[in-house]
Amino acid sequence: MKWFDVFKLYNLKKLKSEKVILIFTALSIFVTTLISLLVPQIMKNTKEIMDNSIRQLNGGTLRVQVQYPSKKFNDEIASLKKEGYKVTVQELTNGYYKNSNGKKTIGKLISGKFNIGKDEIILYKSIANNIRAKVGDKIEIEYPEIGSKSYVVKKIENMPYGVDNDSKILGYGKILSDKNIEIRNEGLVLINGGNGEKLKERLKNIENGYEYSSLEDKNKSVQSDVDKEIMAYTVITEMAYILSIITIITTTVMILLRRKKDFAILKMLSIKSKSLKKSMVLELSLTIIIPVILAALCSFKLSTVILAFNKTNELISASEKVAIIFKGVVFNCVLFFLFLNIALMMLKNIEPLSIVRQDETKLRKIRKKILISSVILVPILLFAYSLYLGRLSAFAGGCFILLFIGIFLLITLCILKLITLIPFKNNVFIYGFKNIQKNFMSFTMILLSITITIVFLLIGFTLDNTIKYSMNKTMKNSLPYNYILLEKSGRDLEKNLKNNDYVNKYSKFYNISAKVTNSNIKSKAIRIAEIKKEDYKAQYKIIEGKDIFQGSKDQIIISDKYKKTNNLKLGDFINVESLAGNFKYKIKGIYDGGEFNSQTILKEYSGIGEESISYIIKSNSDKWMDGIKDSYVVSVDYLSNSISSMLNKSLDIFKYLCFLCIFSSVLFNMNIVYMNYIENKKDETIIIALGIGKGFCMKYQLFKLLLLVATSTIMSFGIYVLVLKTALRLFLNSDIYISFLYLLASMVISTVLSIITFNLPIRNLKKKVSFELLKE
Incomplete structure (x- = not known):
């Protein structure tokens, strides 16, 4: 019999009975593909903005930050002007920015030659957000040496064009040069013309104490910032990939095991394994092709929506987006079908004689082979995804996730082994732990999924406040002033x-x-x-x-x-x-x-x-x-407020991806729990038939739920603290202080996700129990 006839006569009839698990799998693939297609579109747009703005961001061929008087440097600048270089000098000072409602914040004030009127100002977005000012608003600036002066906001800059690092952190306003403003040895010298690197070396030989930034330096800085963003986004993407890969493999293996008697009969009817495999590929391909195509269609518009919410201009054209999406569709189809074929290796090892004898030795061996093959292949495919993105830095995020999963599995195994050493006398505890040991991998992956999701949410929605609070607390403890x-x-x-x-x-x-x-x-x-x-x-x-x-x-x-x-x-x-x-x-x-x-x-x-x-x-x-x-x-708390404000802005897109990650996690958990439920349904039916009752089954399901909540809460909060403690100590030399409310938030999120995860088996326990399974 031809494989397509097998598909029509057998697989199509089986689709209905497997619809729940196949829908879960399809949704999981849809969310993962959607995330994986959104990231390259957003990053391509970010790169376009940055690449087109390198000269503007640097302020010229060479930017020099002057920090003290130097006659030699001034003489050399005069020589450059005579040689035909265009030199612009901007002066730096500080000021209080106030809007019409009296809201006040401190920032930098840059005076120079700008395309504005004498009573107009260009604001950086952080200052504009802090004082809630928009284009056309009238604001007031208080400066100790000149008093107060009013300006009309002419423009708001979304990126820090041609400014020093302090101005980028604290925020700034640009005004026309004012002879009444007294600047004390601080300023920016912007030079246009010639080769920036040669100019830098020439001026460094004259005055090596200033800070120099050529177009090449700025380009490196920009690419470094883009790489950091990509790493953050790809950690979410690659975690979603891993969950989807596990979903495809576990779904396929479970379906094969449930149908092993059918396949044994079909093989006895002289239908070859190759024909059965092709029919299964066609059946399961519906859960791959349809969600991948839907994700491609959704990502085209959703990327525009996310950029609009983030107040970022979309620079990439529709044709560029289509090219990115097309490559992504091909990559995702290849990836998912590859792991589908790995899982279908089991089909060849389903032998009629072994099934009749109930000998599962070969099946256990092939399951190990599938696991080993998948573990080897995952890092290779994550590397391939980084090539698709065009950034090898994305692979670093994938390596981090794989390392984390390995350590997580080891820690979880140790914890469960230690718990099982406790001599429990309660039957619910004993049976619950035996069930967890039996389904160790699936329980651990659910725990990992919930833990990672909580960590992502905590980082996305609390990182800025935690850093601000920690820095303020550290400075309060270490400094003799505020x-x-x-x-x-x-x-x-x-x-x-x-x-x-x-x-x-x-x-x-x-x-x-x-x-x-x-x-x-x-x-x-x-x-x-x-x-x-x-x-x-x-x-x-x-x-x-x-x-x-x-x-x-x-x-x-x-x-x-x-x-x-x-x-x-x-x-x-x-x-x-x-x-x-x-x-x-x-x-x-x-x-x-x-x-x-x-x-x-x-x-x-x-x-x-x-x-x-x-x-x-x-x-x-x-x-x-x-x-x-x-x-x-x-x-002194203004520094922490400024850093917090910058982080909050950079985390906006990360937050949107976190929401998609929640859906991916929930779908993965529900799929795994549903498969476990089907696998353990016969055991639960026997327990009820023996008169132990539904109450016992309900208690052990609730016990697993509570264990999941407790473990994921502690582990997610611990990981969050560890990540922040390391980051704050390395980059900001600050201690960490975290609100107890975040632990409570972790517990609430974990409880909600766990209840959703265990909803199906708990709800089914309330229904009337059928004893048909016991006849098998």
Whole structure:
């Protein structure tokens, strides 16, 4: 008999009885394919935006951030102008931004030559969002040296064009040059023309303490940012792939095992294994082809919707999207059919004589072979997906997921082994654990699926707040202040601070900008902050060595971050150039400065710090600022707020993918539980027939549900804490502080997902039990 005749006479009749499990499988493939097609479209659009904006993002062929005065550099810039290079100078300062409702935030102010009127301003999106300003709105900027001035918002920039890193983090506004604004040694020099790399080397030989960024540097930075985004998105995609691959294999194997007697009879009727395999491929191909095509159609429009929600312009054309989707459809069909064929290897090993004897030795061997083949093939296909995306960095996300799954399985196995050593006397517990051991792999994969889903949701929806809270808490514990006050020249604020009931303590510093000339020190621009003993009330925590007033006046203390960045140690010497003269200082101590003003060097007062006066202030209320009208105040929590705001924006698309991940996880769990239910249905029927009752079966299902909730809650919260602790310590040098509410949220999400997962077997237990199975 031909394979197509087998399909018509046998497979089509069986489709109806398998419709539930096949629908679950099809939906799982649909969600996975949808995610896998959305990611390359979104990333292609992001890359197009970035590639088209490299010059704008950098500000020119070369961008130089000036951090201290340098006559040699200024002379060289004058020479470049004579050689025909186009040089634009922009000045940097700080200001308070206020909207019409009085909402106020701190940010950078960049003055230069822009295509705007004198009363107009260009805002970066973070500042615009913070003060809730839109194009056409009137805003006010308070600057200590010029007072207040009103501007009309001409434009809002979605990306930081031609600015320094501080402006990118804190947010900025761009205005026309104002002679009334006094800038103190900070600015951007934008040079257009020639080769950026050669220009950089030429200027670095003159002044190596400034920060330089050529178009090549900016391109590398942009590609690095894109790679990080791809890694984040592909972790979700590849997790969905793994769940779908497991679904296809387990569904196919279960169907084959349920039909093994039918296949044995068909083989005895001289129907070849090849014909049976082809008929099965056609039957199961419906669960692959239909969802893949539907996902392709949905992804075309959904990618546009996601970008619109993220307020991102869509630059890729319809033809480019079709090309990406077509490649994705081919890739997904090849991938899913490959694993379908691996699972169908079992069909060849179903032998009539073995089935009659109920000898499953060969079937057990082929199941192991299927498992080994799949494990070997998964990393190869994840690598192929990274080639489809055009980014090998995506493979790193896949490797991370595979490593995580391996460790997760090992930990889960150890936990279950330890639990089974406990001498339980309750029959529900004993039977429940035996059932879990019997279905260890399926239970562990459900646990993994729920755990990963909760971790993704916690990262997507709480990461920004957790980082903000942790950084604020860390700074509160490590820093002796929470406000920085820069005194306006000609003002004496000390009297105001001394008599202010809201000021707990403060310290007064006399500052001067300087440059380090040591060749081995990367961070050249520093600020020397001198202090008198009677003014040092808010004191920094000394980590190593001596304090400010211990030892010689010509010795200094540096921040822990500056020490690590430049690989310095106690006893090293720092050579310094400043307007007050050249000095050689010995490092006598290391202080904890957190992430704020890490390039500030502290020393005992000697009279050189006459450039500006600043205060660090400890206060539990911002009411102390009521009497400070024309000096600049910075709250230390603004850094964490700015980083949090940036993260929140970058996590928007991640959040949308997280929602799709929830559907993928739920479908996978329901599919696995349904297959287990079918496999264990006969055992449950026997238990009920023996008079033990439905109550026992209900209790052991609830026991598994509760065990799943407890384990997934603890493991997901533990992973979340571990990931954040590592990231905060490595990148922000901050401790981690997490709200107990997130543990509660983990438990709620886990409970909801577990109830949905076990809904079918629990609901079926309430129905009338048929004893037909016992006749088999």
